[in-house]
Amino acid sequence: MELQTIWFFLWGLLWAVFFMTSGFDFGIGTIYPFAGKTDTDRRTMLNAIGPLWDGNEVWLITAGGVTFAAFPLVYATMFSALYTPLMLILFALIFRGVAIHFRSKIDTPGWKKVWDFLIFIGSFFPALLFGVAFANIFQGIPFDDQGVYHGNTFRLLNPYGLLGGLLFVLLFIVHGANWMAIKSSGGLQARMVLISQRTWLILVPVAVIFLIASYFATDLYANYFQYPVLFFVTLVNVAALLSIRYLVNKKTYFKAWFASAVTIVLCTFFGIIGLFPALFPSSMNPDWHLTAFNASSSPLTLKIMLAVVLVFIPIVICYQIWAYHMFKNPVTQEDLDMDEAY
């Protein structure tokens, strides 16, 4: 396989892993003010992601960095064309980051209320906006051969874009509720199971509508019709999506969380496969599409970066799995009483 093709799929994989890992953090933050009835509930939710969310967020930095390194033109055009939504995501992430760290530093209701609100904002909006942004990329973005964006930001909030946003939010809620089912007990856990099950009931039809709408709104299926074997990936995706509910019902929450993780990765890849070889298609003229072949770095940079990624990302995965393993047990009162707890 060509270097640029390898990098195209690595690029997709890094974004997918970001959605998979930060996805449950965002999902938990989204249901946080509604499902967390008491302060203990809320603290349990924060401490359930406490040791992990910082490391999860670095997948975003890495996905962004790799876009920059391997496809500089895509990075330049994507980030400037999507200026306003990216700034909103950025501010949301800033709010969430400090809110999680600072919320429990002072024990007064007013202080906590402010940070609780920001945790919700900082989780819901990135989930929604990443969905909107990627659905718009699937459709193509109106930019010219100089990388200048034409149109206004509200154009991104078209029906298909919003559908993508909704899909992401629902996926992340199910994923987050599944993680909480692992990490909590008693009433909170029962509530999380219920949230996972009920959200799943909405998620399935939304996913189906998204798959159908993609046929009309995008060219994603062109690759699939050319190589029908690719539909196999979609089949696995559907199977993973369906198995979530089954596994939750069976009370095997870790497996259910794993299934929602796989679903998120494959949903991302549904689009990535359809896009190939474009990373950032222009809706104005197919000749202006930024692809793995016309927007990549030099072969030397691609080779060096491939070596770096192939050596270090597996190491990262190893120590992150170790961290997940260390914090796999439900959050207990004893954990919440710790000085350092959120």
Place this chain on the structure above:
Amino acid sequence: MDPVFLSRLQFAAATMFHFLFVPLTLGLSILIAYMETKYARTGDETYLRMTKFWGKLFLINFALGVVTGITLEFQFGTNWSRYSAYVGDIFGSLLAIEASVAFFLESTFIGIWIFGWKKLSPKAHAGVMWLIAFAGNMSAVWILLANGFMQNPVGYVIRDGRAELDSFFALITNKHGILEIIHVIPSALLLSAFFIMGVSAWHLLKKQHLDVFEPSFRIGLVVGLVSAVLVAVTGDMHGVNVSKTQPAKLAAMESHWETQTRAPLVLFAIPDEENERNSIEIGAIPGILSFLGFHDFNAKVTGLRDIPKDERPPVLPTFIGFRTMVGLGTLFILLTVYGWFKRNKLLENPTYLKIMMFSLPLPYIAIEMGWIVSEVGRQPWIVYGLMKTAEAASPVSTTQVFTSLMGFILVYGLLGAVGFFLMAKTVKEGPEAATR
């Protein structure tokens, strides 16, 4: 106002705000790792309380550093897309390496450090802090190599209308980058040492928690003394290199207009950029500038007048920045040397403690000034000699940049206030009481 100017303002604000938190993260992590190792080795509870107290401050600072750091990576694409497209082949790879090699390590293990007190042995837990300290400083290494490329581009070829990587080895052995690394890391330690001494002095003056803050102050003193000397030495090496590679920056640092041998150092001056001279100039010592720049009293120093107008950096901020940085750097050496002689009689020297308490913000000022010299002094180039800042901005509208800039000012202002409030509160509360 044009988007380029607004983008510059936004980048400057975001970077300078970010760098309020970076040095403390870099330096304090090392010092906390040392304290925790002491605890793990001796089992002395005092060191545990010390670790936890400084750890709390470290974490507040770390949270702000991380969230403001994401902004910087985003901004190259959002605001400087022409730059990103032109040098991404090189610059982007350094950022990506930073994330995958260093930042992952730091962020993953910070979670383990916060939540792992009961899950790891004291030695392993202290080891985690060493990893965090190592990873944080490794991050700095890659970021400074990236900045080094902007200051002194090496290891590239121009091909197909952009800069492409030619030699990765040249890129990571860039002299300018290496000099930045060996200057910035000791300055981060210096700032952290002054932070520890400043906070400790406050408690020592109140005669409370002496068992924690006397040794803390002494650790700060040793580290502060050594790093203050290192900062001066590496700063000098840096200056000599700059005078060779960036003559315009050297001239602006000294507001030096006329090319001459035996160039003087002016103690006080007010630059007048319009008329290409200094409106007031007091105390010129002959030969000193030549010596500082080239280690030779007779060396020829290029004046600003011999540099084309459109290649001159803004003189005033560079000039003031350099003076402030060097003046403060000298003060840090004096303060720590004096403290060294009084190290066993700290409590009997309340005036010294008071001075050290009020000196806490000074390294912050010195470091920010250093970056002003480095980055404003590099103008009008975004990549020295290769690409001008004016050509580097994104094709975005003034309204977009103006709105985001206002957003940053508002949000960062609030973050700064909250961060300061939480830090002050944590300092006031002090460490846990002894023997639980």
